[in-house]
Amino acid sequence: MAQTLQAALNNVKDIYMSESSLATLLDFERVLDELDVYAFANWKKGELIAGPEYEKYFVSCTFMWPYKQMPDPRGGQQLLNYNCEVLYKKDELEYPVKPKSPADFRPGTKMAKTKKVPIWVLTITMPKSLISDIGRGTVELENEILDAADLEQSYDEGVDEEENKVEDQFSPDAGAPQQQQGMAPGGMPQQQQPGMGGM
Helix, strand or coil: CCEEHHHHHHHHHHHHCCHHHHHHHHHHHHHHHHCCHHHCCCHHHCEEEEEEEECCCEEEEEEEEEHHHCCCHHHHHHHHCCCCEEEEEEEEEEEECCCCCHHHECCCCCCECEEEEEEEEEEEEEEHHHHHHHHCCEEEECCEEEEHHHHHHHHHHHHHHHHHHHHHHHCCCCCCCCCCCCECCCCCECCCCCCCCCC
16 A cells, blocks of 8 residues: 555644654654664665554554665664564555646646655564663663763763862962971971071
8 A cells, every 4th residue: 555645744743743752753763873773874864654653562663765765774683683673665655746737637626646656664663661771861870760961961060170170270370389387398397407496
């Protein structure tokens, strides 16, 4: 059965009307990115035509590609390594032509005639556990869940503090460190010279 452009557009509209579907799709895409699938040829050119569709333990999305720009199967193999299911098939996309004359309309209607072009259709079924592990961007440490962004921010703040200490130490405005009375450079007590009483 040929895919239709109108059905794909309606699917995208439904996603934007549902916050949960949009969030799931963003997490789905994040998994593809984290697994480096987009490094393989033509994977970035895929367009969503159906989904996300939910099962108890899985989420499925269906994408299409121009027939001459088939996504590299090595990207699909990358997903198989993480217990995803990848189904390739040849199909057709049916879309209305741009009317240029009365002959471009269907007889007795004002609807444009349609044209079919060959495409590749790829359905990816992904475990929800994989989406959860990768999509949240969190790590577990001693039974506590820490947000990765917070960890990076804390690290950056620590680096900034160390840099400030170094800058203060070598700042030309800081001048030479003042010596405490009775202390020699290096923190050693000054020894009294002969003939100089300690009165």
